[in-house]
Amino acid sequence: MNKWVLSGVFILALVMGAMAYQLWSSSGGPVNGVEVDWRLLGDMDYITGKATSELNALNGKAVKIPGFMVPLEDNQRDVVEFLLVPSAQACIHVPPPPPNQMVYVKMKKGVEVAMGPIWVYGTLNLVTKKSMYGDASFELIGDFVEPYR
Known part of the structure; x- marks a missing residue:
């Protein structure tokens, strides 16, 4: 191939990559995830259910939320369901944290159990979810998890 054909192929690959990235991020991928903090989640009136x-x-919508993982499964390696809480001190005990300070996370694929702070990316739903550790005012359909940095 001559250098003009190679240049054209390279430019085409760059354009196609940029288009794929734009399509992925505009379709709710984590790139467009809105960062949600616990003060905002705390605005949910969990008594009336009014947001x-x-x-x-x-x-x-696609969001990312920081927090700490409380696994809801016995599998100590990969989990699909867990509660996300705002601090390590909000471990599940009696009484549990209020529902507006817990997010029920259902991952699309299992993730490794995290002992430290994490970011969870996914789609947020304002629905009450019940678990053995208490009610959560939110559900997050998780795409992926990464360490909090």
């Missing part, structure tokens, strides 16, 4: 307009705007 603020800011929380309602995130319903069904």
Whole structure:
């Protein structure tokens, strides 16, 4: 191949890669995930189930939330379901944290149990989920987890 053909192939590959990246991020991939903090989640009135307009705007949207994992499964290697809580001190005990300070996470694929702080990326749903450790005011359909940095 001559250098002009190779240059054209290279430019085409760059354009196609950029288009794929844009399509992935605009379809709710983690690139466009809105960072949600626990103060915002705390605005959910878990007694009445009433959410603020800011929380309602995130319903069904791609988000990322920091926190600590509380596995809901016995498998100590990979988990699919866990609670996300705002601090290591919010471990599950009696009484559990309030529902607006727990997020029920259902991963699309199992992830390794994390002992430290993490980011969880996925789609946020404003629904109450019950677990053996208490109610959570939110559900997150998880795409992936990464260490908090």
